[in-house]
Amino acid sequence: MTGATTPARGRKRSEQTRLAILTAAYELTTEVGYPDLTIEGIAARAGAGKQTVYRWWPTKADVLLEALALKADLNVSTADQGSFDAELDAFLRDSAALMAFPGVVPVLRSLMAEAQRDADFRRRFQDGFLIKRRAALETIVERAAARGDKPAHLTAAFAADLVFGLIWYRVLATERLLGQDDITAIRRLLNEHPGEE
Amino acid sequence: MTGATTPARGRKRSEQTRLAILTAAYELTTEVGYPDLTIEGIAARAGAGKQTVYRWWPTKADVLLEALALKADLNVSTADQGSFDAELDAFLRDSAALMAFPGVVPVLRSLMAEAQRDADFRRRFQDGFLIKRRAALETIVERAAARGDKPAHLTAAFAADLVFGLIWYRVLATERLLGQDDITAIRRLLNEHPGEE
DNA sequence: GCTCATTCGAGACGTCACGTCTCGGAATAA
DNA sequence: TTATTCCGAGACGTGACGTCTCGAATGAGC
Incomplete structure (x- = not known):
């Protein structure tokens, strides 16, 4: 019930990588279309690892939903x-x-x-x-x-x-x-x- | 432009198989949901070969569209x-x-x-x-x-x-x-x- | 400055449905 | 009878899935 659930240790999430992933997802969608949009493709275009995408978003649709708010x-x-x-x-x-x-x-x-x-x-x-x-x-x-x-x-x-x-x-x-x-x-x-x- | 494009040779399309495929697709959709509906699954349930499905319908969505009109x-x-x-x-x-x-x-x-x-x-x-x-x-x-x-x-x-x-x-x-x-x-x-x- | 938790990029891994192809057999019109 | 088409069955290579592992980088607590 407290607001601070985690004391926050270790390396922090990279905002730069986050933006790169969202941008890559948005651009790839317009280029190849949603059905051919893949998590692997997003990660590759963003210069990120697959696990980095999977760690923060459950599906490619969630990436796109957040990208929409950004773009x-x-x-x-x-x-x-x-x-x-x-x-x-x-x-x-x-x-x-x-x-x-x-x-x-x-x-x-x-x-x-x-x-x-x-x-x-x-x-x-x-x-x-x-x-x-x-x-x-x-x-x-x-x-x-x-x-x-x-x-x-x-x-x-x-x-x-x-x-x-x-x-x-x-x-x-x-x-x-x-x-x-x-x-x-x-x-x-x-x-x-x-x-x- | 003529109505009769083919002289119709060889074995005729099996109406029984057609109905079995449409029924299988409709039932499978309600059971496992559309994302887990597969052409292979439809063919297996209908007792048909995959090629038989692919020969008459381009996608599983087309099977379902025809099944809807039937059901x-x-x-x-x-x-x-x-x-x-x-x-x-x-x-x-x-x-x-x-x-x-x-x-x-x-x-x-x-x-x-x-x-x-x-x-x-x-x-x-x-x-x-x-x-x-x-x-x-x-x-x-x-x-x-x-x-x-x-x-x-x-x-x-x-x-x-x-x-x-x-x-x-x-x-x-x-x-x-x-x-x-x-x-x-x-x-x-x-x-x-x-x-x- | 040291420790340790966490994220990072990279990629290996087994799984599964894809769509194509091949096969032998059955049906049907010429 | 013969040529043609459809049938069920399943093998095949492909590609993305989601998980897992690795070593390096980062940053807060001590």
Whole structure:
């Protein structure tokens, strides 16, 4: 229950090697694709030993999950902007911007795919990525509810399922990414009867 | 360009073996999980040779895709029921019923995961499954549009993205499947301002 | 400065499924 | 009958897996 579990003896973990491994994994994924990404390949490219990778990450997907946080800006805007619509718009723009980062879409696809195969990684992916994004959007919806600025019958959980569902379905099952017209359509749908234009 | 490409000589393909392979693949997936599903294992369980499997299916995912069509009812209702809401309701109920088939959810997850890793299979999965479901829902929306029974600004493509996005996101990223309350919420959202109750 | 725990790069090791290939036999149309 | 195709069975080389071992480097406690 104490914060300091280990007195910390011996040689310390090399931050330089850690970054080299994460960078190697991210770059290799874009070059050869996730299926041909191997722990051995990551270690070789990073100039590290296999055991060094296995010591800190259980699977190649975990390496990539951490690399994603390093290579792309995962922050999402949740600042109070006065209206539900404005905050929703900012959230959707942030999400679209994330997808525009080079290499992010293939990595996200690979991580979601791996989460279907490995139940343990699934939980880590949930905790380390999915629920953080969900929390941001749910914050926005709940603030709108407190403000009286939200459609009736729209729960935060359902709104999150809808928005993330659309984003992920586009990534996983189509070639079309989130565009300005999609953002417009979502805002129109989720706001109380928009009254046309 | 002709329909009959081959004069058909020699021994004919064994339908019995085909069914044994599909059944073995489906059952093995529920027993050991997709990652531990192997072509060798499928052939062994089916009492077939490896080459027999490789001759007819390029990957284990293709075997499973065909097995799904054999083991579950993939039909969706698109019959004209007079109103958009009634047809949407029927569609959603059919979709929920499909997920309730034993073993279907794990198989769907595996297929979508494989589609992220293998671009060729991705296309076959699109053509053999995804676009058929999309077409059914788009038919419903377009009929509603012709009927004047559809919310303005709601295109068939966007409606399909929303509905399938929700369904797939639930399957892939959460543990919650589509329930009656979800069906109600979608109907309320997609119909022209429901006017509360 | 000495000790000892820990991480480091490097690579050997047995295991397992991959996808290809070969074999002899069975089925079927010409 | 003959040519062709599919069948079950399994051998084969390949490559990544995850574990293990090694000697060197590092760094905190004494």
